[in-house]
Amino acid sequence: MRAWRILAAALALLVATEALPAPDTNSTAALNPLYLRQQLAIFQSLSPERQEQIRKLDKELFELPVAERQHLEKIMERYVSWLQQMPEKNRALITASNSEFRLAAIKEQKSREWLETLPKAHREEYEATTNAKDRLALLEKWKLEDESRKERWHFAQTHWSEAYMVAAIESMEANKQLWNSYVINLSNQVNFVQKNQLLELSKAASKGDEIQKYELVARLNMLSHRTLLPGPNDGVRFRVALPSKLLAMMEEVEKKDKTAKKSWKNDVEPYRGQWPEFAVAVSEYLKRTQITPPAPLVKATTKSEMPAEVKRFIEEEIETKKGTPEGKEALEMLRNAEGKWPEYPRAIMKIAEKNNLFVPGWMIPKLPVPKKDKK
Incomplete structure (x- = not known):
């Protein structure tokens, strides 16, 4: 805060003091005797009050940490450069003695310059x-x-390297359907705010907005750590939406066991309204309370109940390899998880991750490794 007060004071002095063009700080021009004599002459021509203000400012600047001082000095240099390039008519307004009028004039001038861009x-x-x-x-x-x-541009730049960003956008253009299905499936399994962001970015990116493409790729990359659960796009989000038979079983247990009711409040209620988190939390709650539901919470516990692209994945990437050790292990995992949710969709994703396989629509599309320049 102190540094910015010093900067404000410095800028006020700069606009009120006629200075010679500042030399390039990266050169030795600032040490040129002629330049220094000219600056001294300007300083001595100022009123004693103004000289004292500048001495005080100089002292306060050099009391700051080096990095902070250098940062403020660069801001002042840019300001002086901007001021000196301004037409004389406009500069006269900005160097007015009334501080409120001066500030208004600076804002107006900056707005005019910005409008031209x-x-x-x-x-x-x-x-x-x-x-x-x-x-x-x-x-x-x-x-x-x-x-x-x-x-948005800053976000995109700081969340993924340029090489991968370019590769992802090229992949997105070449495989629109693949990326779109991943965006839709991911957006259905994140919170409401993230869902809206993804869908809006996807819509803008499809219209050719380059910055939106970069941000979409960055956000997808940031959210890709989530393991999606293949299956329906939506499901149970609230207790009242649970099957009536299951609700009756839960209420019976909660009457007898207070810890069950407490477990619901602490471990399930926080996920109310969220898909699939609420259904997963209910599933864990049923295991803890030893309640066997009349039917799986979600109809996604066999190959036949999976989306078409996941069925193809099971057939082409798992069942065709049943003669290999990896294939046998994968099929055993699926058999053990059949009829259970979320175990079955989790098993599919675990098999894919373990064997470096890709589940279309449910994993972020893989990108080619950028080629290194040959030396």
Whole structure:
């Protein structure tokens, strides 16, 4: 906080003090005797009050940690450079003595400069808008969009390497159906906020928005640690939605055993409304309380109940290898899990992960390893 107060004071002095163009700080120009004499002459021409302010500022700056001081110095250098490139007419407003007027003038100038960087369609819309409030609303809207775009770009850059990002986008373009099915299945097994983000990003990416493509890939990569459960896109999310026979069995047990009721409150209730977490929590609760449900909670406990792409995976990647040790082990895992949920879909995913196999639609598509440049 102290550093930013110093910066604010420094900028106020900079706009109020005419300075010579600052030399490149990476060169030795700052040590040029002529440059130093000119700066000294400017300093001595200032009022004693202004000189004292600059001395105080210099002292406070050098009391800061080196990294922090250098950061603020760079900001001041950029500000001076911006100020010196400004037309004389505009600079006169910014160097006004009234601090409130000066701040307003700086903001207005920065807004004008930012407006010039906007797409032609935006500039034309702004010029065609005569009402001051409507103009302000347009600027605010575009600034928010610009900030959001920068945040999304930063997110994408910091969550995956450029090489893999490019490879993923190329794969996404070449295998749209494969990626789309993974996005849909993943979005059905994350929370509401994440689901909306994924679907909105996917929609924008399909229209060719490059930044949205990068962010979509980054978010998919970030969420890919989740092991999805192949099966229906939705299921039981609340206690009242459980089968009536099962509810009656649970209520009977909870009347006799207070720990069962406490277990429901602590271990199941937190997942209310979430799919498939709520159903998984109910399944674990039934095991703890030794309640055998009349039927599996979710109809996804055999090959015939699996989605078409998962059936093909079982047939082509597991059953065709029944003569190998790996194939025999995988088939045994599936047989032991049949009729149980979430055990059966979990077994499928565990087999795939253990044998480095890919379940289409339920795992993030694999990417080619980037080629290294030959030396």
